[in-house]
Amino acid sequence: MTSANADNLFDAKADETIRSCLDLAAPRSFFLYAGAGSGKTRSLVQAVRDLCERQGRELKLTGQKVAIITYTNAACDEIVQRLEFDPRVDVSTIHAFAWSLIRGHDDDIRKWLDTNLLAEIADLEEKQAKGRSGKAAIERAQSIESKTRRRDGLPTIARFIYSPTGDNRTRDSLNHAEVIAMTAAFLNAKPGLRRLLIASYPILLIDESQDTARRLMDALLDVQAAFPAQFCLGLFGDTMQRIYADGKVGLAEAIPETWAKPRKAMNHRCPKRVIALINKIRSDDDKQEQQARSDAPEGTVRLFLAPETVGNKRDVEATAATKMAELTGDEAWLPDRDGVKMLALEHLMSARRFGFEHFFGSLYAYEPMRTGLLDGTGRGLGFFTRELLPLANALATGDRFATAAAIRRTSPLLDRQRLADAGDKQQAELERAKVACDGLKVLLLAENPPTLRAVLRYVAATELFVIPEVLQPFVPEVLTDAATEPEDDASTEAGAWRRALDAPFPEIEKYDRYVRGVSQFDTHQGVKGREFPRVMVVISDDEARGFLFSYGKLMGTKEKTKTDLENEAAGNDTSIARTRRLFYVTCSRAAESLAIVYYSDDPGLARTALLERGWFADDEIEIVAA
């Protein structure tokens, strides 16, 4: 047997254990505990495929299914495809799965909401009584009012609705947290729902279980404890990769003795040098060590240090990328090649680097829009990304078919009924559409790209597309009230749009690529479960402005605070532990080479601290720009 083949079998025992657990006649629950790149997702897919081969007939006869819960919609699609759309398997996100269990239980939902809203209102009123007047008090009063209104309206709602991927802002809709909390509560309190769950899904597998909403995880653990012989709960995860606040702390310790606990110790993804680094990062946590494949390349890791105060961060990153190209001999590292996955700490850092900050930052400042902005479904966005952008691209390349297709889809100018009504003036109508497109092309290709506002007005004047309601206030030259909010009012949807419309049109394409996940950029959290040949991790505590993570503390340039020490002593999570886990996730995405660009408050001190800790060798650290 060649050594690479032997590597494939290195953790075969774990797969064998999982295989024996997935048995409809004698199910056994299990927790697969394994580090990054160890093939957890691969094991999951293989185990289900194998089960379908062995007992697929039984599943078909009983109508029972295997349920798989993944973390993201992209991960769902990936697994569905790898299982070749097998109808005996239901793959969904936790939110979609939870909703599938409780949807239609409208009376129970109403009762739960009523009790929950009452408790929330009581809590707010108590705070209001104690608190001082000011902005927080005004917001609390608004919140009390809207919750009271929502509670009063509950009896009139016949059917509650929910979209796992949407904003859920209508009065009959539930929000994400409510669906999770409700499902957990119903599973705890309603034996019928438990029985329905295990009868429909005798096997439930959860990928990335370390980040699964803890309330639901607890409820599922309880169901398993009540029906150990009828229900197999299979958890795949890595506690070192718990990066969302919602995940269950201490999951590994909560697993009952009776469960199988297979382990995998080989990392099939990363080169040797990256594995050595992530083993070091992990050594301050649970000390689990991974082994590289025998055919794994050595790989390259570099830490580029620069001061937080450096003038142009993009120059630093370009210098680092060029240096990586030299070191690895891999030209795909060169800055203009788009071959590197750039991981920033948060979305605004990506928007700044990729060049869509004006548009994105303006809308991102308006909190209620964030979910819709990040998945591209928010009000008004489709007008730019799904209607205008395809037309703009078609016009820019002179593709007449694509141009016709882009306007035919939704333009009122080519509306069938309208053309039919035009009778012998049909030709004139078609000519109007052509003239409108020609004018748009001139506008878009002008030396100075137009603002979104200019494009919006042009489209309204030519009737190329229907203007969505949220953008209508910005069409007239003399603005209506909604569009003339104070300059800095980011707390309203109209205020956010007013500023976003000042962005140049080319930002739309970048924004669109970013949210579709096909750009070079992503966040540290956004890439869990994925892998890329070349990864650049960009770190700047100042720029991220977050309080959840602190690379300064992790890298040894900032002291732990009193709260950190207290949390550590009490066994609670700390910002250092959180940051360490996030760093472990990002570094372990690299399949070939890894660059870390770290903007530090004290690069010299960071260097000394990291050398002492042995994370990097002396010649692997470079201080760029002073």
Ligand SMILES: Nc1ncnc2c1ncn2[C@@H]1O[C@H](COP(=O)(O)OP(=O)(O)OP(=O)(O)O)[C@@H](O)[C@H]1O
């Ligand atoms: N036994 C194996 N032989 C060869 N390649 C493997 C094997 N197991 C996994 N791989 C490859 O290693 C990579 C990582 O696998 P996978 O994504 O399933 O790991 P994971 O444990 O889910 O990772 P992470 O926790 O880091 O997201 C993939 O490219 C996969 O195809």
